[in-house]
Amino acid sequence: MVKLHEQILRDAHQSMLATRMRTEDMLPIADKLDQVGYFSLEVWGGATFDVCIRYLNEDPWERLKKLKKAIPNTPLQMLERAMNIVAYWNFPDDVVKKFIYFAKKNGCDYFRIFDALNDLRNMEVPMKAVKENGGHVQACLSYTISPVHTVEYFVEKFEELVKMGADSLCIKDMAGMISPQRAYDIIRGCKDAGIKLEIDLHSHCTSGMTGMAYQRAVEAGVDILDTDISPISGGTAAPATESVVAALQGTEWDTGYDLKLLIEIRKYFLKVWDKYRHLHRFNALKVDPSVTLHQIPGGMLSNLIFQLEEQGAHDKYQEILVETARVREELGYPPLVTPTSQVVGVQAVMNVLHGRYKVITKETKDYCRGMYGTPPAPIKPEIMKKILGPKWKDEVIDCRPSDLLEPLWDKRKKELQEIDGGSLIKKEEDIMTYILYPQVGLKFLKGEAKAEFTSDQLPLPIDHPLTRAMVKQSFPEHKQIWLETEPPEKRLGPVQIPTEFEVEVDGEPYEVKVVPTGGFAVSPGAGETVAAKPKDVEGAVKTNMQGTILGVKVKKGDKVKKGDVIATIEAMKMEQEIKSERDGEVKDIFVKEGDTVSSGDIIMQIL
Ligand code: MN
Numbered sequence: 001m002v003k004l005h006e007q008i009l010r011d012a013h014q015s016m017l018a019t020r021m022r023t024e025d026m027l028p029i030a031d032k033l034d035q036v037g038y039f040s041l042e043v044w045g046g047a048t049f050d051v052c053i054r055y056l057n058e059d060p061w062e063r064l065k066k067l068k069k070a071i072p073n074t075p076l077q078m079l080e081r082a083m084n085i086v087a088y089w090n091f092p093d094d095v096v097k098k099f100i101y102f103a104k105k106n107g108c109d110y111f112r113i114f115d116a117l118n119d120l121r122n123m124e125v126p127m128k129a130v131k132e133n134g135g136h137v138q139a140c141l142s143y144t145i146s147p148v149h150t151v152e153y154f155v156e157k158f159e160e161l162v163k164m165g166a167d168s169l170c171i172k173d174m175a176g177m178i179s180p181q182r183a184y185d186i187i188r189g190c191k192d193a194g195i196k197l198e199i200d201l202h203s204h205c206t207s208g209m210t211g212m213a214y215q216r217a218v219e220a221g222v223d224i225l226d227t228d229i230s231p232i233s234g235g236t237a238a239p240a241t242e243s244v245v246a247a248l249q250g251t252e253w254d255t256g257y258d259l260k261l262l263i264e265i266r267k268y269f270l271k272v273w274d275k276y277r278h279l280h281r282f283n284a285l286k287v288d289p290s291v292t293l294h295q296i297p298g299g300m301l302s303n304l305i306f307q308l309e310e311q312g313a314h315d316k317y318q319e320i321l322v323e324t325a326r327v328r329e330e331l332g333y334p335p336l337v338t339p340t341s342q343v344v345g346v347q348a349v350m351n352v353l354h355g356r357y358k359v360i361t362k363e364t365k366d367y368c369r370g371m372y373g374t375p376p377a378p379i380k381p382e383i384m385k386k387i388l389g390p391k392w393k394d395e396v397i398d399c400r401p402s403d404l405l406e407p408l409w410d411k412r413k414k415e416l417q418e419i420d421g422g423s424l425i426k427k428e429e430d431i432m433t434y435i436l437y438p439q440v441g442l443k444f445l446k447g448e449a450k451a452e453f454t455s456d457q458l459p460l461p462i463d464h465p466l467t468r469a470m471v472k473q474s475f476p477e478h479k480q481i482w483l484e485t486e487p488p489e490k491r492l493g494p495v496q497i498p499t500e501f502e503v504e505v506d507g508e509p510y511e512v513k514v515v516p517t518g519g520f521a522v523s524p525g526a527g528e529t530v531a532a533k534p535k536d537v538e539g540a541v542k543t544n545m546q547g548t549i550l551g552v553k554v555k556k557g558d559k560v561k562k563g564d565v566i567a568t569i570e571a572m573k574m575e576q577e578i579k580s581e582r583d584g585e586v587k588d589i590f591v592k593e594g595d596t597v598s599s600g601d602i603i604m605q606i607l
Pocket residue numbers: 011173174202203204
């Protein structure tokens with residue numbers, strides 16, 4: 001008998017609806033989902049925490065509590081990014097332990113824990129914490145293809161995870177590129193090695209091979225498969241639950257689930273799918289077998305395309321693909337999953353735009369220092385030298401990255417207590433929200449977060465910017481139809497050369513407007529306006545990337561030397577330093593923290 005792990009309330013909408021499913025869409029069907037008899041239901045973690053507070057004005061802790069109450073019989077599972085928890089950087093042990101405690105307390109039973117580099121040291125603390133709180137550890141390995149990621153590699157790592165106290169195991173094929181034979185070999189390899197724990201296969205339909213891979217996994221003895229109820233399955237999501245149940249009916253692997261009940265659940269989710277029609281993307285529904293060749297996950301590709309357009313270099317796409325594979329090899333074949341996909345992708349873009357390793361991001365340096373963990377294969381000395389300089393050996397850490405971090409809970413708690421007389425802390429979990437997402441979390445706790453729109457507005461009206469984005473994408477050559485989606489006052493005029501473009505990153509539509517100053521103003525969703533930047537001045541310091549100013553390191557009147565860091569910019573989700581190119585005095589500063597800048601913008605005058 002094979003069991004299923006249902007992803008409809010987490011990965012399905014993360015893969016196909018930009019993680020936007022709301023708690024109110026989940027609760028009415030909770031009772032029926034609870035009756036299926038799933039191995040577990042994944043409902044929390046991954047990107048859902050971030051999206052709840054950033055875009056939905058929903059408290060993720062409340063969601064978990066409500067779901068637990070509505071689903072008393074099926075174990076609830078979350079996806080936990082080891083020391084990154086549900087964010088993108090390392091946290092100290094005290095925060096990880098507290099988080100697991102709160103997650104268990106509020107209703108999470110099973111914890112799927114993975115590390116981007118499969119560095120098991122990063123998994124120790126969360127695994128131990130789950131055990132101490134009485135939870136189930138599903139220890140997970142990120143799947144990728146490389147000369148070091150052999151069948152033996154996976155079997156040996158799984159054996160170690162068994163010793164570390166795992167309760168079940170999972171192969172996480174986040175890019176959907178596992179072939180039927182690989183799935184068979186790894187699972188058979190584990191069983192032949194005497195691993196008794198149940199093994200779960202998590203995959204996506206991206207490559208088009210996943211149905212076949214699931215069949216071979218079943219033949220090899222897989223115990224659990226990850227699926228999504230059908231209206232939100234296939235394409236970049238997982239295979240459909242009902243299809244897998246039907247396929248295995250009458251075989252020795254029969255799930256025993258009630259297909260009629262599943263079809264009732266499907267009917268419910270058809271309405272949910274329709275409600276979010278503004279987020280439907282045709283490309284996400286298609287298979288993309290090219291992943292089998294270049295091995296770059298789909299989500300990362302769309303990100304790369306967006307980043308190239310942002311930097312005005314979309315003609316470099318093919319070059320970037322080749323460079324990405326090369327950088328990944330040089331950096332020791334990391335699996336391309338958050339956050340390593342960004343490290344490799346952005347460095348590849350830099351290499352193509354500015355010359356190989358001429359511009360190096362802070363994240364690439366940190367990665368080479370071992371700040372994410374140990375890379376799967378050693379990085380060659382000549383590459384280390386290029387990235388960290390001649391004394392690279394002194395910079396590399398050999399301890400577990402979080403060993404270098406000071407405890408954070410008490411410090412952050414005190415900080416939060418001092419804001420508005422401590423009134424923001426309604427429950428201890430609020431401190432955790434603030435620690436995980438200091439800016440976005442604080443805004444949320446202050447009650448300043450706004451849902452991007454309320455459910456009353458759904459389906460969105462025809463002239464909503466998000467509807468327009470969908471129409472433009474679906475009918476790129478029929479500009480007349482676009483006009484239908486314009487507000488009434490705009491519909492009358494003749495079709496003009498478009499000055500607005502919609503691009504998408506991580507499923508989030510962005511409106512890009514060409515503004516008269518010649519720069520680009522990029523604003524999320526419905527669009528805020530961005531101030532025009534100054535004209536050219538003598539001693540101008542210009543940006544070479546589109547991005548957001550993270551920090552201004554100098555004041556007007558400061559004396560600076562050539563090479564001093566004068567500002568930091570976040571471009572392509574990576575932090576980069578802007579250095580002064582001359583000795584002089586800061587005469588004027590044209591940007592502040594949080595400003596959006598485009599390539600070539602003047603941020604400062606130094607004379
Ligand atoms: Mn996934």
